[in-house]
Amino acid sequence: MQLDYLKDLNEKQSEAVQLQNESALILAGAGSGKTKVLTSRISWLIHNQIVSPNGILAVTFTNKAANEMLSRISTQLGMNPRGMWVGTFHGLCNRFLRLHYKETNLPQTFQILDSSDQLSAIKRLCKILQIDPDKITPKEIQYHINGSKENGMRAKDVKTYDAHTQKINEIYLEYEKQCQREGVADFGELLLRSYELLISNETLRTHYQNRFNYILVDEFQDTSELQYRWLKLLTGKNNIIFAVGDDDQSIYAFRGANVGNMQSLQHDFNIEKVIKLEQNYRSKNNILSAANEIIKNNEKRLGKDLWTASGDGDLIKVFRALSDSDEAQYILDEIKMWHRKGKLYQNIAILYRSNAQSRILEHSMVSNNIPYRVYGGLRFFERAEVKHALAYLRLIANKQDDNAFLRIVNFPKRGIGNRSLETLQDISKINNTSLWEAAKSSYKTPTSEKGISYFIDLIRKIEDEIQGLTLAESMDVVINFSGLKNHYMNDKDGQDRVSNLEELVSAATTFSENFNGEDKNLELTEFLNYTSLESGELQAKANQDALQLMTIHSAKGLEFDIVFITGLEEGLCPHEQCLIEADGLEEERRLMYVAVTRARENLYLTYAQSRLMYGQTQYNLSSRFLDEIPENLIKKINVIENPQIKQFNQPKQVTQSFSHSEYPYKIGSQVLHKKFGNGVVLSYEGSSNDLRVQVQFANAGTKWLALEFAKLEKL
């Protein structure tokens, strides 16, 4: 019997879906139907009773991808398969640790620290350890801790070769103790602890190895060292791993992703044949060819070439703008044109390398009343007012949670100053107890609605009040009794925050509806986990038709009819920071590849000759990635219309209409620039009031500078 979900698969996809008894690496190019293959395979395994849902473990990187996978599988199978483990690495590890909290020595209600919670925990620790934040920054410590955990190392495993790192590592050791005492786990801890438990507990390891016979991994190129080791451990000798990924789309090395895992997988699991999905169902041929040509310049590749059965489509438009505002204006005009033709805004995206670039684009959209949505930025559960409200529940769930305690003890204000907090911290340090215990030990019946003792009464009162209430009702009690709602209602621009608090109550309602379980305490714990693990993209409503603005990184996995890639300038994209890093340029090129392959129909590449950065005008050369696209795929805009501007990307010539005596600095002479340092004058271009000079700097590369602005000194 031919199944519906197998019908639409091409030959390669079909081969991948129906692989028998062997581990596999699927090299899935952009737009090649990666998710389809992954979900179809799971449906195929279940439908043919090769394995029961219980035996399947599927891992993704984002909650969004996990949800997408689940919903597609239920559509394909016509039912909701129960018993599978599908989720993010962190979500699955959290689930595992909850089930085995005793074996791993955590309280059943342990709380999860997100990055900002982690940072405040570190800052708090530094204060106690009297670390000078000028010598060792909390960020630096956080980086060390997370990096070490990513590599599977506890403080005791880290080898240090200098006093500075030594000191940081000592703080890491103290941090581990602090987290253990407080019963909290950061993101890295979820993974590391799960891994360690599987290693040390043979019974558990054997149990899970016997259970999960089929392990599937999405976005495999983004796995870290520790994640790969965890997968390997679960797979053991007898299970089958099915990894889908694209080395050309590996853009997260900076946060621990290790593309090398793809080679390791082939080696460790004796994979002889890598299946390549190279047919692209997304983009027109011109766009795809450009992408192929760009990525060809990378040397470290497994190698693949995308092709499409769809037509060439329009040429890629390359626009050279005079300035960043000129660039924004051009994009605006084009978008208006498309919209007049009936294109929805939501099918158009503007991509940029760094967030700072969104400002001027946003400005241009606002002043022209074009609806837009900027991705990235604060998520719902990361908002201060939401975190405050949740901290009340966290403290109630776990009195050891000093982070939560400190967040709310004086918020809203209850006249508790630094002095009283320092006293409290001293007591807790001496007795080695939580702040809550310390506060209790010095409790005196409060005489007003102020002070630490009043705070204790307040928490107890809320605790009493929520007995027997639903989660949403409890949330409501917290918001009102704590004084949070009142506080924001009296704040003249607190309206949004009040509605976010109300939104939080609805979030709790929705959570309860989907929660199947009896235990009320467990429901609260799981809700709190949910708020830490799920950043709250779902809470973002905005279904209005809007233009999409985002960084290239956050565009990964998405697709749009029309895509503008902006700021294609040397120093910005590729970013100058990356040029110093090992393999930095190749990663930047993959970034460019990801950006280009987001487009279905039309692709615009824009760059500006001058750009305002950090309050200074910078003159950048066009990105080398533009030069990597063959001329026949490109239509250059703004070259003919403006005769003053020379041929695109041609080496700039000295303008002949000026005699050499008019140049303030002789060609070949040495000059000094305030920021770029020493340089040699190479050439000039432009007319007398817009005369520009090309200077090759010893340490800053070659740049075009406008004489009017550039403060050069003769040497």
Add this chain to the structure above:
DNA sequence: AGGCTCGTCATTTTT
């Protein structure tokens, strides 16, 4: 306790 000013520092980010 809260507001203000000054100084510093500017990729990319999910969990």
Add this chain to the structure above:
DNA sequence: TGACGAGCCT
């Protein structure tokens, strides 16, 4: 340029 945090002043 502008956002954010530390520290100082009221």
